[in-house]
Amino acid sequence: xxxxxxxxxxxxxxxxxxxxxxxxxxxxxxxxxxxxxxxxxxxxxxxxxxxxxxxxxxxxxxxxxxxxxxxxxxxxxxxxxxxxxxxxxxxxxxxxxxxxxxxxxxxxxxxxxxxxxxxxxxxxxxxxxxxxxxxxxxxxxxxxxxxxxxxxxxxxxxxxxxxxxxxxxxxxxxxxxxxxxxxxxxxxxxxxxxxxxxxxxxxxxxxxxxxxxxxxxxxxxxxxxxxxxxxxxxxxxxxxxxxxxxxxxxxxxxxxxxxxxxxxxxxxxxxxxxxxxxxxxxxxxxxxxxxxxxxxxxxxxxxxxxxxxxxxxxxxxxxxxxxxxxxxxxxxxxxxxxxxxxxxxxxxxxxxxxxxxxxxxxxxxxxxxxxxxxxxxxxxxxxxxxxxxxxxxxxxxxxxxxxxxxxxxxxx
Amino acid sequence: xxxxxxxxxxxxxxxxxxxxxxxxxxxxxxxxxxxxxxxxxxxxxxxxxxxxxxxxxxxxxxxxxxxxxxxxxxxxxxxxxxxxxxxxxxxxxxxxxxxxxxxxxxxxxxxxxxxxxxxxxxxxxxxxxxxxxxxxxxxxxxxxxxxxxxxxxxxxxxxxxxxxxxxxxxxxxxxxxxxxxxxxxxxxxxxxxxxxxxxxxxxxxxxxxxxxxxxxxxxxxxxxxxxxxxxxxxxxxxxxxxxxxxxxxxxxxxxxxxxxxxxxxxxxxxxxxxxxxxxxxxxxxxxxxxxxxxxxxxxxxxxxxxxxxxxxxxxxxxxxxxxxxxx
Numbered sequence: 001x002x003x004x005x006x007x008x009x010x011x012x013x014x015x016x017x018x019x020x021x022x023x024x025x026x027x028x029x030x031x032x033x034x035x036x037x038x039x040x041x042x043x044x045x046x047x048x049x050x051x052x053x054x055x056x057x058x059x060x061x062x063x064x065x066x067x068x069x070x071x072x073x074x075x076x077x078x079x080x081x082x083x084x085x086x087x088x089x090x091x092x093x094x095x096x097x098x099x100x101x102x103x104x105x106x107x108x109x110x111x112x113x114x115x116x117x118x119x120x121x122x123x124x125x126x127x128x129x130x131x132x133x134x135x136x137x138x139x140x141x142x143x144x145x146x147x148x149x150x151x152x153x154x155x156x157x158x159x160x161x162x163x164x165x166x167x168x169x170x171x172x173x174x175x176x177x178x179x180x181x182x183x184x185x186x187x188x189x190x191x192x193x194x195x196x197x198x199x200x201x202x203x204x205x206x207x208x209x210x211x212x213x214x215x216x217x218x219x220x221x222x223x224x225x226x227x228x229x230x231x232x233x234x235x236x237x238x239x240x241x242x243x244x245x246x247x248x249x250x251x252x253x254x255x256x257x258x259x260x261x262x263x264x265x266x267x268x269x270x271x272x273x274x275x276x277x278x279x280x281x282x283x284x285x286x287x288x289x290x291x292x293x294x295x296x297x298x299x300x301x302x303x304x305x306x307x308x309x310x311x312x313x314x315x316x317x318x319x320x321x322x323x324x325x326x327x328x329x330x331x332x333x334x335x336x337x338x339x340x341x342x343x344x345x346x347x348x349x350x351x352x353x354x355x356x357x358x359x360x361x362x363x364x365x366x367x368x369x370x371x372x373x374x375x376x377x378x379x380x381x382x383x384x385x386x387x388x389x390x391x392x393x394x395x396x397x398x399x400x401x402x403x404x405x406x407x408x409x410x411x412x
Numbered sequence: 413x414x415x416x417x418x419x420x421x422x423x424x425x426x427x428x429x430x431x432x433x434x435x436x437x438x439x440x441x442x443x444x445x446x447x448x449x450x451x452x453x454x455x456x457x458x459x460x461x462x463x464x465x466x467x468x469x470x471x472x473x474x475x476x477x478x479x480x481x482x483x484x485x486x487x488x489x490x491x492x493x494x495x496x497x498x499x500x501x502x503x504x505x506x507x508x509x510x511x512x513x514x515x516x517x518x519x520x521x522x523x524x525x526x527x528x529x530x531x532x533x534x535x536x537x538x539x540x541x542x543x544x545x546x547x548x549x550x551x552x553x554x555x556x557x558x559x560x561x562x563x564x565x566x567x568x569x570x571x572x573x574x575x576x577x578x579x580x581x582x583x584x585x586x587x588x589x590x591x592x593x594x595x596x597x598x599x600x601x602x603x604x605x606x607x608x609x610x611x612x613x614x615x616x617x618x619x620x621x622x623x624x625x626x627x628x629x630x631x632x633x634x635x636x637x638x639x640x641x642x643x644x645x646x647x648x649x650x651x652x653x654x655x656x657x658x659x660x661x662x663x664x665x666x667x668x669x670x671x672x673x674x675x676x677x678x679x680x681x682x683x684x685x686x687x688x689x690x691x692x693x694x695x696x697x698x699x700x701x702x703x704x705x706x707x708x709x710x711x712x713x714x715x716x717x718x719x720x721x722x723x724x725x726x727x728x729x730x731x732x733x734x735x736x737x738x739x
Contacts, residue, residue, distance in 0.1 A: 213511030221528035
């Protein structure tokens, strides 16, 4: 599209387009874009490693076993009964570990031997008079299964188990809500990580520009609003390229894996609409945070100042994210409305809402509110920039008040 | 309000229309008045110098004129517009602190600055190639800025300032960082612009540049403008100096010398008397002083600056300008 101009000045849109075009091309052909593209790989790899290690630790730490200390013949009967029940009924039964094969009349004190046995509880006595020794938690959990195993070991259980005909339902109303919550939570987290990454990038871009001294040329030629909008939209364009690349990769994986992939529950607005809303809310979340970061960049003149100033904002954004996450579990509550009204949590809260509620009108209203906030933040940032950054000349002599009147400057 | 020799209200002013009209501009930073009631009237087509030591308020004044910052008080009118950004496509600006994107090619850097001023990108690139060829930098057109020398990068930025053919060009300390050869080139370029009818404004702390180039100057010190007007008027603030060498050192003729006359060896120096040189000349001849030589020397801009802005400002100017000290 050709920007419209009048003889005296570029329109804000046309000026923003000039800045956006330059930034977009510069970033797209830079090394940092490659890192941006590879960026999502790092959390996936780290999460994969962490998950694998965690699973192993969990598996070794949390496999409760029931120790068996009985006479040799009783041990065999108990083990056989457990195997039968497990095969036929599919009941979740405790794993057994033989801790003592006792000779007839050999005494065994499970209480005294518990510590050295290395199991969660000990089953002693006989199948007719089983005794369970262990912490309350395991007594509660295994009392029933142990009774069942002991009955089977005595031969007093049923001789045959009739087969059960089964009809599988596609949906489970109870599980659907929690599954949708998980979809919403996943979408929110992805949105949060991407926006933080991008907002950080746009901030470093502005600081770099200030370091290059190009900003004064921009500020002299076009309104600062246009500079800020241009920078924001360039980075948004870059992120869309990243999303397109990653979307294609994920799409290709889904297409090739087909039914091998676990199916996610459909969101309330449906997948296509959730995708559209996801892209829009991602753009809004980024524009809101990016405009705030640009305002911060306007107040700071060094990278160190930027880091100092952006830290509390990052923390606040985390709080906003948690607020939106919490609000998601309380649909229709005051908390949800607060999360929707606070501009920085609004995109997250609304995306979660899209996963749970099919109504579309609230999204239009929320988007209008978010656009308004972006415009206000950009204007404020531009004003701050003009007021605070473009200073030159010597610093003013600050008058230091003395305890007994006068000032040091006045006496100098 | 600062005294402003050439600054009557625009309505009463005769002569060419004004490219810039600024009245009572004030800019404070944290309560400190960096610019304190400045008036400037810059005629169209003039080469206008803003002369003052570092920290005098030159850059802040230019930034206000360009709309980079807004004045706290006062009025400004640039090429007939109250808001500088409304005429941005007709203005070129070279800031004191030079800046270009290091990864951009020279030709693209020039075209980009042009695009910011409303020049279509394709036309900008065409003109950029043309300008680079004209100024002997055609071979570097497709090199990245980071691959150019500092001087070449500065030239590229100057060309970027001019690529959209502005009617008003503002240079902030354009000569700083340039070697003597490139300073000469830039002076010629500025004269050429003025000949084509472009108004050129530049700030400098080097009096020699202002003296060589400017039709009018504004002397700025401590955020105020104690003088603004034609260079000749500034010089005329100081009476011309007379240098007299005589064969005889004593005689009645000495009574005819003005009271500020001082003797250095065989030579007398004094201000040109208000009544002109003729009565003095007559007295010297009648008194048989034996005149060996007599010359009248007009005051330079430096002397005018000292007289107008004061010794302290002149010293600051000299400190900022080692090149001129040598001269």
